[in-house]
Amino acid sequence: MEITPARTDKRRLFARWFIRRLTTCVVVCAFLAFVNWQTSPHYWWVLWVIAGWGLNIALSLAWYLFDCDDECNYRNR
Numbered sequence: 001m002e003i004t005p006a007r008t009d010k011r012r013l014f015a016r017w018f019i020r021r022l023t024t025c026v027v028v029c030a031f032l033a034f035v036n037w038q039t040s041p042h043y044w045w046v047l048w049v050i051a052g053w054g055l056n057i058a059l060s061l062a063w064y065l066f067d068c069d070d071e072c073n074y075r076n077r
Contacts, residue, residue: 014064021060025053
């Protein structure tokens with residue numbers, strides 16, 4: 001299977017978008033963890049934020065990786 005330039009561009013754009021999104025998540029969650037540690041160290045509410053945001057990122061990656069619209073176009077068969 002030959003990789004077309006459009007497919008390569010799509011992968012590159014997704015990789016840049018995903019890295020930006022992951023970096024934003026890590027920086028914001030680190031800041032919130034610091035705030036949580038300073039204000040209420042007895043209850044780590046930041047774990048809820050990390051779990052929710054992590055699930056969102058994991059699902060975005062899974063939808064991209066298992067999306068077969070480009071490869072498996074069942075409507076044309």
